[in-house]
Structure formats: C-alpha cells, structure tokens
Amino acid sequence: MLKIENLHARVEGKDILKGLSLTVNPGEVHAIMGPNGAGKSTLGNVLSGRDGYEVTEGSVMFQGRDLLALEPEERAAAGVFLAFQYPVEIPGVNNTYFLRAALNAQRKQRGEVELDSMQFLKLVREKLKVMQISDELLHRAVNEGFSGGEKKRNEIFQMAVLEPTLAILDETDSGLDIDALKQVAQGVNALRSADRSFLVITHYQRLLDYIEPDFVHVLADGRIVESGDKTLAHKLEEHGYAWVAEHDPALAGART
Amino acid sequence: MSQPAQTPFVESLLTAELPATGKGLAWLDASRREHLAAFVAAGLPDTRMEAWKYTALRALGQRRFLVGDAQAAMRPVDPASLVLPGVDGLQLVFVNGAFRADLSRIDSLPAGLSLQPLSQALERDAESLRFALTRPYREAGDAFARLNAALAADGVVLQVAAGTKITPPISMIFVGAAAEADLSWHVRNVIELGEGAELNLVEQHVASGEPSHLGTVVTDIVLRDDARLQHSVLQNAAEASTLIRRGSLQLSARAQASLHVLELGGALVRHDLQAELIGDQARLDTRGVFVLRGRQHVDTQLAIRHQARNTASESIWRGVADQRARGVFRGAIVVAEGADGSDANLSNKNLLLSAQAEIDTKPELEIYADEVKAAHGATIGQLDERAMFYLRSRGIPLAEARGILTAAFCRSVFESLPGEALREHVSTALIAHLP
Numbered sequence: 001m002l003k004i005e006n007l008h009a010r011v012e013g014k015d016i017l018k019g020l021s022l023t024v025n026p027g028e029v030h031a032i033m034g035p036n037g038a039g040k041s042t043l044g045n046v047l048s049g050r051d052g053y054e055v056t057e058g059s060v061m062f063q064g065r066d067l068l069a070l071e072p073e074e075r076a077a078a079g080v081f082l083a084f085q086y087p088v089e090i091p092g093v094n095n096t097y098f099l100r101a102a103l104n105a106q107r108k109q110r111g112e113v114e115l116d117s118m119q120f121l122k123l124v125r126e127k128l129k130v131m132q133i134s135d136e137l138l139h140r141a142v143n144e145g146f147s148g149g150e151k152k153r154n155e156i157f158q159m160a161v162l163e164p165t166l167a168i169l170d171e172t173d174s175g176l177d178i179d180a181l182k183q184v185a186q187g188v189n190a191l192r193s194a195d196r197s198f199l200v201i202t203h204y205q206r207l208l209d210y211i212e213p214d215f216v217h218v219l220a221d222g223r224i225v226e227s228g229d230k231t232l233a234h235k236l237e238e239h240g241y242a243w244v245a246e247h248d249p250a251l252a253g254a255r256t
Numbered sequence: 257m258s259q260p261a262q263t264p265f266v267e268s269l270l271t272a273e274l275p276a277t278g279k280g281l282a283w284l285d286a287s288r289r290e291h292l293a294a295f296v297a298a299g300l301p302d303t304r305m306e307a308w309k310y311t312a313l314r315a316l317g318q319r320r321f322l323v324g325d326a327q328a329a330m331r332p333v334d335p336a337s338l339v340l341p342g343v344d345g346l347q348l349v350f351v352n353g354a355f356r357a358d359l360s361r362i363d364s365l366p367a368g369l370s371l372q373p374l375s376q377a378l379e380r381d382a383e384s385l386r387f388a389l390t391r392p393y394r395e396a397g398d399a400f401a402r403l404n405a406a407l408a409a410d411g412v413v414l415q416v417a418a419g420t421k422i423t424p425p426i427s428m429i430f431v432g433a434a435a436e437a438d439l440s441w442h443v444r445n446v447i448e449l450g451e452g453a454e455l456n457l458v459e460q461h462v463a464s465g466e467p468s469h470l471g472t473v474v475t476d477i478v479l480r481d482d483a484r485l486q487h488s489v490l491q492n493a494a495e496a497s498t499l500i501r502r503g504s505l506q507l508s509a510r511a512q513a514s515l516h517v518l519e520l521g522g523a524l525v526r527h528d529l530q531a532e533l534i535g536d537q538a539r540l541d542t543r544g545v546f547v548l549r550g551r552q553h554v555d556t557q558l559a560i561r562h563q564a565r566n567t568a569s570e571s572i573w574r575g576v577a578d579q580r581a582r583g584v585f586r587g588a589i590v591v592a593e594g595a596d597g598s599d600a601n602l603s604n605k606n607l608l609l610s611a612q613a614e615i616d617t618k619p620e621l622e623i624y625a626d627e628v629k630a631a632h633g634a635t636i637g638q639l640d641e642r643a644m645f646y647l648r649s650r651g652i653p654l655a656e657a658r659g660i661l662t663a664a665f666c667r668s669v670f671e672s673l674p675g676e677a678l679r680e681h682v683s684t685a686l687i688a689h690l691p
Contacts, residue, residue: 073654
C-alpha cells in the first residue's frame with residue numbers, strides 16, 4: 001500500500017529525513033517512535049504534502065501512485081489522512097459544513113456522487129455513535145474553543161467520516177490525559193480493518209498499550225534504526241532512546 | 257477666475273440636456289442648472305482632496321458619456337437576474353436610470369405606504385420633494401452629488417406613515433444594461449420613515465450584458481422618532497462599470513437603522529455614507545464588505561456623526577482584495593459636543609489574497625463629548641497558511657479552501673442580515689466572486 005524508499009527531506013534548509021525506508025501493507029498498524037527532533041512529525045507532514053518540506057531524494061509510492069507528485073487535497077482524495085498534532089482552529093467555519101465540504105470534495109475528485117445534506121447527516125450520526133462523541137461538537141466552529149481532548153477526538157471523528165486507506169496519527173496522544181487517550185484509542189481501534197493501514201507516530205509507548213501495533217520502528221536522526229514487533233516499544237520504555245543509540249554504532253557516531 | 261482645463265468627461269456634459277422628468281418646474285429647472293454649472297466649474301475631484309486621496313479619477317476624466325438612455329424601455333433584462341431568495345414583494349426596477357414598470361411590482365400597496373418612481377412623484381406632488389431635491393452641496397468633493405442633482409431623471413420615492421410597519425422586504429433594483437455607447441445614468445432616492453414606522457429595504461445593483469456605464473445613485477433617508485430601518489445592499493454591477501453611490505441617513509430620537517452592504521461588482525466603485533444621529537438614543541449599525549478581484553477599485557467612505565445624547569453606532573466592515581484589486585476604507589466617527597453618553601465602535605479588518613492587491617484603511621475618531629465609549633481598530637492580513645493546509649489535507653481544493661476561509665472572515669458582517677435564505681445567497685455570491 002505504502003512504500004517509502006530512501007526518503008530525504010529538508011525543512012528551512014536543514015536536512016531532517018536522511019534515507020528513511022518503510023513499507024506498509026493493507027491492514028497493518030505501524031508505530032513510529034523516536035526522540036524529539038528525530039523527524040517523526042516531518043514524516044507525517046511530508047506524506048500529507050505540507051508546504052515548506054522539500055524532498056531532496058527518494059520516493060513514496062501509495063497504491064502504485066507517486067504520492068509526492070500530488071497536491072495535499074489529491075492525497076486526501078486518494079485516501080491519505082493526517083491526524084494533526086496541533087489541529088487548527090478555524091473560526092467562522094462550522095464543523096459540519098467543513099466536514100461535508102471535505103467529504104464531497106473527495107468524492108468529487110474520485111468521480112463519486114456527492115452526498116446531499118440528509119445523506120450526510122445520516123452518515124455523521126452513525127459515526128458519532130461509533131466514536132461516542134456528542135453532536136454538540138458538530139454545531140461549533142472547527143476546533144474553536146475545543147479542549148485538547150476534544151480537538152484530538154474531532155480529528156479521529158473526521159477520520160471516521162472520511163474513511164481513509166492510510167491514516168497517519170501525528171502524536172495524537174500528546175497533551176491527553178489517560179481518559180481522553182483511551183477514548184481516542186477506542187475510536188482508532190473501531191476503525192481498524194483489513195484494508196485500512198495506520199502510521200502511529202508517537203514519542204511515548206503509552207498510546208501503544210491501547211492501539212496495539214503490528215510493527216514498531218525507531219526513528220532516529222532521520223532514519224529508521226530499529227524495527228520489531230510491539231515488544232520493541234516496551235524495551236524502549238524501559239531503556240530509553242539512548243539504548244537504541246548504544247545499540248547502533250553508526251547512530252552513536254552521528255549523535256553526539 | 258481661472259478655471260481648470262475641462263476634461264473630456266466634463267466637456268461631454270456641457271451640452272447635456274436636463275432630464276425631461278419634472279421639466280418646467282421653475283425651482284427644479286433652476287436647481288438642476290445651478291448644480292450642473294457648479295459641477296462643470298469645479299470638475300472632477302482630484303487626489304489632493306482628502307476624501308479622494310486613494311481614488312484617482314484621471315482615467316474617468318478622459319472618458320465621455322452620453323447622459324441618460326432614450327432606449328431604456330427597450331433594453332432586455334432577464335427577470336431571473338433580479339430575483340433574490342426570500343425577497344418577492346414590492347419591487348421597483350430602473351434600467352440605466354429609467355423606471356421600468358414592466359419589471360416592477362408596485363400595485364396594491366399596504367395602507368400607510370407610499371411608493372412610486374420619482375418621475376411619477378414629480379407629476380403628482382412635486383412640491384413635497386422640493387426640499388430634498390434642492391439640497392445644496394458645498395464640499396469640494398461633492399462633484400458627483402451635484403452631477404446627480406442636475407441630471408437625476410428618476411429614482412425611488414418612498415414614505416412609510418407614522419406607526420406603519422412594513423415587514424416584507426421592499427426591493428429597489430438598479431440595472432446597468434449594455435447600450436450602443438457608454439452612458440451616464442443618475443438616480444435619486446428619497447425615503448422617509450414616520451414616527452414608529454418600520455421598513456425592510458433591499459437594494460440591488462445588477463448588470464444586463466457588459467456595459468461600461470457610469471451610474472450615480474444618491475439616496476436620502478430620514479428616520480423620525482422610534483422608526484426602524486433594515487437596509488441591505490447587494491452591489492453586483494457590471495464588471496467594467498463605474499458606480500458612485502452616496503447615502504445620507506438621519507436618525508431622530510430612538511430611531512434604529514441597520515445597514516448591510518456587499519460590494520462585489522464594478523470596475524470603479526465609490527460609496528459614501530453620511531449618517532447623523534440627531535435624536536437621543538438613536539442607534540445605527542453598519543456592516544459591510546467588499547470582495548475584489550482583477551483590477552477592481554472600491555472606495556468606501558463612512559462618516560457617522562453622533563449629535564445627541566446616548567446615541568450608539570457599531571460599524572463592522574471587512575475588505576478582501578485578490579489579484580491586482582485595490583480597496584479603500586475610511587471610517588470617520590465624530591461624537592459632537594453635547595452627545596454625552598454615546599457609544600461608538602468601528603472595526604475594519606482586511607484580507608489581502610495576493611501580493612499585488614492593496615487595501616488602504618483609515619479609521620478616524622473625533623470625540624468632543626463626555627462619558628463616551630468609543631473604540632476603533634483596523635487590520636490588514638493574509639489567509640492563515642495553517643488553516644489553508646488543514647482544509648486541503650482534508651481534500652478541499654485550494655480555490656475552495658480560499659473561498660471557505662474568506663467567507664468565514666466576512667461572516668461577522670452578515671450574521672445579522674435579515675433572512676436566512678438571503679444570508680446563504682450572500683455567502684455563496686461572495687465565494688463565487690473570488691477568482
């Protein structure tokens with residue numbers, strides 16, 4: 001589904017990703033862990049097409065298409081979804097209106113029939129039930145005045161409505177208390193399916209107690225330096241990221 | 257006395273015939289001649305005048321216009337282009353400044369409402385219009401008002417009797433219709449609300465074909481004690497047209513007026529509003545926005561004078577300019593001596609959607625009274641890049657994302673617009689106007 005090969009990217013003239021390779025198959029959940037500054041968020045931003053991230057080398061293929069050649073809205077229509085680390089507040093734009101515009105824009109790009117407001121409302125009600133979100137959120141402006149937990153839940157709710165094939169969760173656990181974390185994780189788990197893949201970017205192992213990954217990768221200095229199953233996350237939790245550095249002499253040299 | 261060199265614009269008016277409507281009324285003939293002579297003597301205002309600092313009329317001065325349209329009655333107008341959602345009652349339509357009975361609906365007026373075109377009013381009871389139509393214009397920048405006073409052939413004459421409440425909106429529509437030559441047309445509206453009267457007025461400017469005419473519209477509105485007015489203006493004039501509008505608004509004690517303005521059309525547009533709160537506890541709310549593209553130039557000049565105690569005004573104006581458009585906003589609020597306890601607020605925020613667009617804003621506040629609450633602020637900014645990416649990352653294409661965020665930026669202007677269908681229409685029209 002997703003094949004990243006030797007990806008190099010820079011931000012403001014500074015090299016952040018330095019040869020990252022990763023393959024994600026349908027239905028798999030991959031966790032990307034790593035210390036601050038390793039390039040975790042850069043990976044999410046590059047994949048979703050944010051301005052200011054320059055890819056200098058390598059390739060990203062998504063379902064056989066060159067993902068990097070697509071505009072952000074085209075990537076979304078192709079099935080890529082980024083749950084933001086810091087969801088943006090958009091005063092004056094109603095949450096429901098926004099979500100319907102997004103869904104219909106995607107459907108239009110895919111050559112599908114747009115949903116009218118009745119059909120859309122029906123879909124939204126179903127998803128609200130699954131996500132256990134009160135419909136009060138729908139009547140407010142996008143993320144405006146939302147608590148940290150509400151913002152993250154709203155991201156997951158959008159994901160439920162837009163039904164992407166690849167969901168990238170960028171530090172979705174940051175700033176959440178344990179209850180909010182559980183709710184978000186429940187929402188994500190409800191969306192797991194055989195043809196939907198997840199890239200869960202996180203600093204802490206905590207989130208992975210609730211969203212169980214198939215693979216865990218350690219990102220350090222712009223590359224994946226260690227991969228394994230979910231037990232790798234526990235090792236990291238015990239030993240810290242320094243353990244990876246000791247483990248990988250090349251990296252130890254690079255990071256002083 | 258030395259006179260400025262006459263521009264082609266002024267020259268083309270020297271031989272203009274005064275309007276046929278009302279001709280033969282000695283006072284009106286004299287007033288029209290005087291106003292025309294005063295206009296010719298002073299010529300068009302130039303940018304040395306404060307009120308015209310950002311709006312140069314040199315190019316306009318080089319153009320010639322025929323006055324009025326002898327063929328106005330024959331110009332094709334698509335009736336569908338005049339329809340607004342939720343506005344389907346009484347309606348007066350003017351094409352190139354001339355009243356079109358065939359497109360209007362002014363039969364069966366409710367009791368207490370007098371509504372007729374100026375051309376008819378001059379035949380029936382000219383004397384009652386004498387005061388309004390002979391109003392002097394003394395300011396150097398009043399050129400177009402003088403021109404209008406000299407050449408206005410028609411317009412709306414509307415009176416709501418004391419205590420009468422007219423709830424369904426009354427619509428006045430000004431159509432610029434393509435003609436064989438560039439025309440200048442001039443419309444004069446005289447509106448009065450008696451004590452405790454209420455009126456909902458919708459004003460539209462639309463195009464038929466692609467004319468590049470000059471239109472001037474002068475509207476005088478008087479609100480007696482306790483009267484209430486809703487006035488909504490949707491300006492969607494032809495892309496190449498020049499439209500100069502001037503409104504004067506007078507509010508007596510406890511009168512309330514609420515104005516909403518959406519400026520979308522025209523190549524060169526000027527809107528002056530001069531409001532006077534002359535009675536205690538009068539209240540004026542003005543809301544407006546211009547959304548500009550191409551090389552459009554729109555200049556809004558708001559002047560609000562608080563002259564009585566405990567009066568209030570709140571003005572929320574937004575400007576959006578894309579491509580090489582230019583917007584100008586000046587909001588001048590005066591709280592005169594004796595207008596103690598008054599409350600004046602002015603907010604003007606602007607959005608530049610391109611590096612070549614320009615917006616000049618100048619809020620001014622002069623206070624000569626005591627215990628006044630007054631605030632004003634102006635900003636100029638760009639769309640939030642983070643919000644743009646957020647929308648696009650959800651699948652919303654660039655142009656649509658810009659439209660959504662721009663409409664959101666303008667939203668506070670239209671929240672209070674009467675009629676949900678109209679609000680939706682305005683929001684859609686605004687987004688559709690963006691390139």
